[in-house]
Amino acid sequence: MNPTRAEIDFAKLAFNVGQIKKHIHSEYPKRKIKICGVVKANAYGHGIEEISKKLVELGVDFLGVANYDEAIRLRRLIPDTPILVFGTLIHSKLEPAKYVSILHQHNLTATVASVGTAKFLDKYSRKFRRKFKVHIKVDTGMRRIGLDYKGAFRSIMQIAALKNLELEGIFMHFAESENRNRSFSRLQLKRFKMLLADLKxxxxxFPIVHAANSGAVADMKESYFNMVRPGLLLYGYNPGSNSKSRIELKPVMNLKSKVTFIKRIDKGESVSYGRMYTAKKPVFVGSVPIGYGDGYWRLLTNRSKVLINEKFYPQIGAVTMDWIMIELGSRYSIKIGDDVLLMGQDSGLTIGADMLAEICGTIPYEMLCAVADRVERVYLDN
Ligand SMILES: Cc1ncc(COP(=O)(O)O)c(C=O)c1O
Known part of the structure; x- marks a missing residue:
């Protein structure tokens, strides 16, 4: 009903997965490198269930989520593909046995970022026939979660002695893999490789070793090991305008609405709250029912453009919760009901999440995640 929607194009998702595979293969033609598709945060705003199903069809080996709620929701739909939960476990004091049994039941793969978590999982996994699969997270410089690389050897040896865990994987996360200056990423990788050598x-x-997020997939083949964890690349964007090699991708999401109201305003009249735009001459103004309540940032006020019938028009006046206004000029040919592209790509013309992010002083990740729940996701599959 509401003309504002986010069109999610599976053909573009498939294209991006293909591009990622091609890129990895061209770096290491002989090595089998798994892909963990990162679908946390509702698949960066694209819809975790639909995107995950499609990624599994496209041959992705693992799915990566941020927390156990996301994982459990996903497992109902995806019976077999391993789901790695990047976040920490809550050491539930209420009913830990029940809690761990739910995780077992859903066949989830846990991140272990502390010896405490490992012991907790081990203790409550005793009664199960299957060991609990875990990937150990090493903090090599991100300083978020993980075993500090300095003492990680000892901790990992302690964890390895636990009987009810299967140490399937070990991984690290880069702090700035999108940066053209790779010195810190190289340092992080060196710390990780030294630890792996000591453990060896x-x-x-470990059967599975992984480190590369999108920036590293694009630019640091020495970090691939035998699995990579791209998120942003899947959705059609290279992280950071700064990175050296860019993979050709297609934005999967087109945020769209329709022109629903047109009027003429006189020279000197202002538009919207705070009167931040004043017409220099008589112009036609179109109103489009999308605003910051939909995830179209107020910081875009007077600074963005939209695409209608393959032509760009400036957005004018303050972005409101439910509406934006656009300047159509002194004559116009568009009609009520014409499609408006706010973010994405159409007919080869782009209003990228990265372009809008730059205007707002943020990153494309945040622009995508900001698309609100009330915006209907429409899936195109052809
Ligand atoms: C642990 C982990 N791996 C991989 C990713 C994917 O990152 P990107 O979207 O930059 O590829 C993330 C997302 O931030 C993450 O937290």
Whole structure:
């Protein structure tokens, strides 16, 4: 009913997955490198269930989510694909046995970022026949979660002695892999590789080792190991305008609405709250029912443009909660009901999440995640 919607194009998602695979393969033609598709935060605003289903069809090996709620929701739909939960476990004091049994039941793969978590999982996994699969997270410089690389060797040896865990994987996360200056990323990788070498000497090797997020997939083949974890690339954007090699991608989401009202205003008349735009001459103004309540940032006020029938028009006056206004000029050919592209790509013309992010002083991730729940996601599959 509401003309404002986010069109999610599976053909573009498939294109991006293909591009990522091609890129990885061109770097290491002989190595089998798994892909963990990152679908946390509602698949960066694209819809976690629909995107995950499609990614599994497209041959993605793992799905990565931020927390156990996302994982449990997803498991109902995706019976087999491993789901790795990047976040920490809550050491529930209420009913820990029940809590861990729910995680077992949903066949989830946990991130272990502390010896405490490992012991907790181990203790409550005793009664299960299957060991609990875990990936150990090492903090090599992100300083978010993980075993500090300095003491990680000892902690990991302690964890390895626990009987009810299967140490399937080990991983790290980059703090600035999108930066053309790779010195910090190289340092992080060096710390990780030294730890892996020490563990190997002690007889401990992990079946799955991973580090590369989108920036590193694009630019740091030495960080691939045998799995990569792209998020943003899947959705059609390269992280950071700063990165060196860019993969050709297609934005999966087109945020769209329709022109629903047109009027003429006189020279000197203002538009919208705070009167931040005043007409220099008589102009026609179109109103489009999208605003910051839909995730179209108020910071875009007077600074963005929209696309209608393959032509760009400036957005004018303050972005309101439910509406924006656009300047159509002194004559216009568009009609009520014509489609308006706010973010995405149409007929080869782009209003990228990265372009809008730059105007707002943020990153494309946030522009995508900001698209509100009230915006209907429409899936195109052809
Ligand atoms: C642990 C982890 N891996 C991978 C990613 C994917 O990052 P990107 O979207 O930059 O590829 C994220 C997202 O921030 C993450 O938290």
């Amino acid at each position: 000497k002690a007889g401990l090797e």
